[in-house]
Amino acid sequence: MCEICGQIPCHPRCPNAEEPDGKCTCIKCGYGIMEDDEYLETAEGPVCMECLDDMSTRELIEICGEQLQKA
Numbered sequence: 001m002c003e004i005c006g007q008i009p010c011h012p013r014c015p016n017a018e019e020p021d022g023k024c025t026c027i028k029c030g031y032g033i034m035e036d037d038e039y040l041e042t043a044e045g046p047v048c049m050e051c052l053d054d055m056s057t058r059e060l061i062e063i064c065g066e067q068l069q070k071a
């Protein structure tokens, strides 16, 4: 087990973690997004589908830079 993060494999933010070998890195989970993987390019950076699946509708709207209106 890693002495720094205590996880196997390392937590993505752990300095011992291997560099993600994807084309880009998800800003939410820190894992690499592989070629041909679908992801959302947001204002803050790429977000992988797994993280998008975990988000609420409200979070999705906000990460797209949109705002809910009140009637």
Ligand SMILES: [Zn+2]
Residues within 6 Å of the ligand: 002, 003, 004, 005, 006, 007, 009, 010, 011, 014, 015, 016, 017
């Ligand atoms: Zn670690």
Ligand SMILES: [Zn+2]
Residues within 6 Å of the ligand: 026, 027, 028, 029, 030, 031, 047, 048, 049, 050, 051, 052
């Ligand atoms: Zn992710």
